Amino acid sequence: MTRIDLNSDLGEGFGEWRLGDDETMLELVTSANIACGFHAGDPALLLDTCRAASKLTVRIGAQVGYHDLTGFGRRFIDVAPADLTAEVIYQIGALDGLARAAGSHVSYVKPHGALYNAIVHHRDQARAVVAAIRAYNDSLPVLGLSGSVFLEEAEHSGLAVVTEAFADRAYTPEGTLVSRREPGAVLRDPDEVARRVLRMVTEGVVTAIDGSDVRVSAQSVCIHGDSPDAAAMATAVRALLDAENIDVRAFT
Template identity: 65%
Template sequence: MSPTVDLNADLGEGFAVWQLGDDEAMLEVVTSANLACGFHAGDPALLLRACRAAAEAGVRVGAQVSYRDLAGFGRRFIDVTAEDLTADVIYQIGALQAIAHAAGTTVSYVKPHGALYNTIVHHTDQAAAVAAAVHAVDPTLPVLGLSGSEFFAAATRLGLRTVAEAFADRAYQPDGTLVSRREPGAVLHDPAQIAERVFTMVNADEVQAVDGSTIPVTVESVCVHGDSPGAVQIAHAVRDRLAGAGVQLRAFS
């Protein structure tokens, strides 16, 4: 039986007159689209267009929830209370659910964004708050995140399905976490190198960390960042490399 993997990208991340990334081109490549929910990027009109485009392309829609941080694109840690964070995540999922419904599709999963994604790898209280929000909205919604994270532990306790994600264009620390974007070499840019790296992740369940060591990685979905320079070229390179090796690209449910 041929191996299968989901290919996702962060889309809908423009705002008003500011455009970020090429959503339409990425929707021709990916199988799942993590759409911003208005807290780090994305305005209602943009997200309605993105949901319609995803529906037309047959791409699944996920809610990419974040801290309330438009100015910082959701990449700054916010010391928010668990109660407020749960409410913020519920609000974001609900907003995108309504837009998706109007566009003829639905929100099929939830993925945290940016600083929130990285924080809940280790931050127990915030991890539990995000998991509680997803469960409160719809306990059948899967969540994307890093395998072994506090977020996955909290989600599992609530009975949520967890989907392990790996990153095509991000460098890894030896402990399996992502290298901070503030560090040199945190984001990879060479399409051929990235495609080969993803193939190794999917085929061998391992990746090379920044110190040269080989670390295990669990991959059910691979993320290609839609806002990276050359994102479309990178996504095509990854898809072609996997398809050429007999890997089926398919949404995870």
């Protein structure tokens, strides 16, 4: 039976500001990439999110990013590698403490936003993130884009790597993500997204923004939790995968 993990970015509010329907998403996904306070998330919200994930036995991942609350972590920052390593250790440790207080623990790491996209090609920052994960807990798997230098460096260093595809993001013909600044970068139709995911999982293919087919390697598929249509898309994806007898479970 074909197997796939579904993940989503959660805990991305701050204070009185809430973003996304985390409760519904946690009922549908198998892994939760929870913010660590640098791009979003305050301690109380993150603890509540960890508790909700733990109650539903959803795996908790540390979604580490640039120190950029104002930009939601979507702006590249030219951080010195040593500083980036320290910042990533700090974020993993903070979330792991909250997760353990909630009866769970951090079981993988996924970079967020601009950091995720930067380390597809930025080798120095990729190495800095890998160094942080190894320093904190070298048994933690990393979640990233297939073909990225991040996964290359992680695998070379002995970390377990998990390849990821995106349900609701457009792809370039080169297999990278279309910038959010470009039209059509974010998909919103639940049925279209569900069909895309099924094809990713069963054929290893996604249609790029120019109409060409691109090979994708996916052990996990992300549905972004901050989209207004996130819950509807996740519901459609999960329903179609279940109908096609796809085994949806966490990779860890």
